[in-house]
Amino acid sequence: MSALLELQQAFVASLLCEADRAVHDRIIGDGLAAAERLRIYRNTFISTLTAALRMTYPAVDRLVGREFFDAAAEQLIHAHPPSSAYLNEYGEAFADFLAAFEPARTLPYLPDVARFEWALSAAANASDVPPLTAEALATIDPAHHAALRFEPHPSVRVLALDYPADQIADAVTSGNQAAMAEVDLSNGPLGLVVHRGANGVESQRLTPEAFIFVSRLCAGEPLARLLQDAPTDAPAVIAEQLTKGRLAAFRIQQGKSL
Amino acid sequence: MAHLVPTGPIPASAGIGLRFPHHRVVAEDKPAIAWLEVHPENYMGGGKPLEYLDAIRRSYPISLHGVGLSLGSADGVDERHLARLQRLVERVEPGLVSEHLSWSAIGGSHLADLLPLPYTEEALGGLCRNIELVQERLKRTILVENPSTYLRYRHSTIPEWEFMAAVAAHTGCGILCDVNNIYVSACNHGFDALRYLHALPREAVGEIHLAGHTLRKFDDGRSIRIDDHGSRVCPDVWSLYAQAVEHFGRVPTLIEWDTDVPPITVLLEEAERAEGILDAELVDVSAA
Numbered sequence: 378m379s380a381l382l383e384l385q386q387a388f389v390a391s392l393l394c395e396a397d398r399a400v401h402d403r404i405i406g407d408g409l410a411a412a413e414r415l416r417i418y419r420n421t422f423i424s425t426l427t428a429a430l431r432m433t434y435p436a437v438d439r440l441v442g443r444e445f446f447d448a449a450a451e452q453l454i455h456a457h458p459p460s461s462a463y464l465n466e467y468g469e470a471f472a473d474f475l476a477a478f479e480p481a482r483t484l485p486y487l488p489d490v491a492r493f494e495w496a497l498s499a500a501a502n503a504s505d506v507p508p509l510t511a512e513a514l515a516t517i518d519p520a521h522h523a524a525l526r527f528e529p530h531p532s533v534r535v536l537a538l539d540y541p542a543d544q545i546a547d548a549v550t551s552g553n554q555a556a557m558a559e560v561d562l563s564n565g566p567l568g569l570v571v572h573r574g575a576n577g578v579e580s581q582r583l584t585p586e587a588f589i590f591v592s593r594l595c596a597g598e599p600l601a602r603l604l605q606d607a608p609t610d611a612p613a614v615i616a617e618q619l620t621k622g623r624l625a626a627f628r629i630q631q632g633k634s635l
Numbered sequence: 636m637a638h639l640v641p642t643g644p645i646p647a648s649a650g651i652g653l654r655f656p657h658h659r660v661v662a663e664d665k666p667a668i669a670w671l672e673v674h675p676e677n678y679m680g681g682g683k684p685l686e687y688l689d690a691i692r693r694s695y696p697i698s699l700h701g702v703g704l705s706l707g708s709a710d711g712v713d714e715r716h717l718a719r720l721q722r723l724v725e726r727v728e729p730g731l732v733s734e735h736l737s738w739s740a741i742g743g744s745h746l747a748d749l750l751p752l753p754y755t756e757e758a759l760g761g762l763c764r765n766i767e768l769v770q771e772r773l774k775r776t777i778l779v780e781n782p783s784t785y786l787r788y789r790h791s792t793i794p795e796w797e798f799m800a801a802v803a804a805h806t807g808c809g810i811l812c813d814v815n816n817i818y819v820s821a822c823n824h825g826f827d828a829l830r831y832l833h834a835l836p837r838e839a840v841g842e843i844h845l846a847g848h849t850l851r852k853f854d855d856g857r858s859i860r861i862d863d864h865g866s867r868v869c870p871d872v873w874s875l876y877a878q879a880v881e882h883f884g885r886v887p888t889l890i891e892w893d894t895d896v897p898p899i900t901v902l903l904e905e906a907e908r909a910e911g912i913l914d915a916e917l918v919d920v921s922a923a
Contacts, residue, residue, distance in 0.1 A: 379709055379757060380753075380755070380757055380790070381709040381752075381753065381755070381757050381758050381761060382709035382710065382741070384709075384753060384788070385708065385709050385738060385741040385750075386741055386742060388741075388750060389741050389742070389744055389746060392746055393744075402789075403753075403788050403789055403790060404786050404787070404788060404789065405786070405787045405788070405789055408857055408859075409785075409853075409857060409859060411786070414785050414786035415786070417785045417859070417861065418748055418750060418785065418786075421748045422746045422747050422748040425747045425748065426747050429747075458744040458745065458746065459744070459745045459746075459747060460743055460744065460745060461703075461713060461715060461716060461745055462676055462702070462703020462704070462705070462713065462716050462739065462740070462745050462747070463676055463679045463680075463703065463716065463719065464676065464747060465679070465680050501680075501682050501683070502680035502681070502682060503680060503681055503682065504680060504681040505681030505682070505685065506681075531681075532681075532682075573682055577683075
């Protein structure tokens with residue numbers, strides 16, 4: 378193995394696990410010991426990533442408090458360091474991490490709040506793609522309607538949650554005590570669709586029937602199969618997805634079994 | 636995507652690093668500043684940030700200053716990150732593109748910090764290969780910035796200033812001379828900052844960075860300087876900057892501020908002070 382590769386692997390191991398001291402022998406320890414010098418880098422990288430997570434998860438941060446958040450973030454970072462330099466993409470694992478995080482056990486809704494905030498963040502940062510227009514749809518030969526499949530806008534996230542995490546996140550980030558008191562934790566499970574439209578990121582609760590329908594629509598099921606067991610207001614639901622800009626494209630797949 | 640005209644070349648004047656808290660004020664009030672620099676990593680998605688950048692680039696020359704390419708990685712640069720950078724470069728058509736003489740990632744883990752390289756022939760070779768790949772892909776030369784460091788490796792054999800000069804000589808890249816970083820590292824490791832400045836090839840220096848740093852004191856009296864970009868440029872760094880301008884001539888100069896970002900007026904004041912030092916120097920290297 379190259380000396381540089383070995384050094385960089387040992388350096389990363391030391392930043393992720395302070396007990397790993399293989400890199401210490403390679404560092405000049407005049408004045409400050411190798412461990413103290415490495416701690417400066419460790420502190421910077423942990424605080425940069427913790428700040429990135431706090432930006433993505435402001436409601437989780439307020440619900441648990443700064444100290445708890447910092448401790449949870451540090452453990453997450455050690456267990457799941459970023460895989461890219463594009464930090465908006467970092468932190469998806471936080472919800473599942475919190476679900477298994479013993480100190481968070483008394484807040485069973487916390488993972489759902491994290492899931493909701495991750496969806497908001499993913500929607501805010503999704504790539505720019507023009508939404509599908511009614512005009513574009515009108516050009517389709519009706520004979521092809523049965524084989525029509527839709528592609529969701531890259532910002533769309535459909536979420537099935539056990540707790541009213543949208544309401545909790547709104548109340549806690551706006552600091553609205555009255556709204557917080559109104560939260561009824563038994564008000565779930567619920568289905569949400571989050572996306573970024575012309576007016577920014579929005580989230581909408583759906584009825585159980587509409588949620589299943591929108592999930593299947595966004596998964597690209599062909600229209601004929603979708604409409605077989607669709608809710609009666611299916612055309613209106615499709616129209617709403619279109620006007621809200623939640624659909625980006627369509628394709629017509631023929632010759633496939635429906 | 637809207638058709639955009641290229642932003643102009645970066646003038647040999649003082650600019651500021653643009654961070655999110657100032658997006659709106661810059662887009663709407665268009666403060667008088669010669670140019671702006673942004674981190675491409677903040678604009679690799681869509682939505683609001685990119686909308687602001689598109690608006691701002693119509694009024695200002697833009698420089699893209701990367702923090703995520705990890706040019707010093709022994710296992711090469713991340714293709715996905717390079718592709719994203721390439722897309723942004725094609726969209727923004729920036730006046731300058733720069734990165735750091737450091738590494739951040741190995742084996743798929745990205746540590747979101749600018750980590751120090753050992754200054755060895757092996758590290759030099761790897762770094763140069765990575766820079767050449769990036770320059771080929773971006774179809775332009777980049778500037779590479781000298782780091783602030785808090786440690787040195789026992790097996791380094793090349794002084795950092797010689798390493799910087801060698802990188803520029805081997806790859807044709809330019810040098811982003813961070814005067815604050817030279818000062819911080821010189822204090823931390825006991826070398827002569829002015830000797831460092833004078834060892835850099837003048838013709839390669841295409842930009843200068845200025846920022847604030849912190850003196851961290853330990854209880855037993857020991858101390859180390861931390862490059863946190865969270866305060867005004869300190870008096871010693873202003874003096875070193877004046878010496879840099881005297882040596883390199885008029886070079887685009889940037890004020891960076893990343894921690895506890897103050898109102899934009901503070902950044903504009905710092906830029907004005909840098910402009911005053913540039914004005915005192917009559918030689919314009921860009922016109923030479």
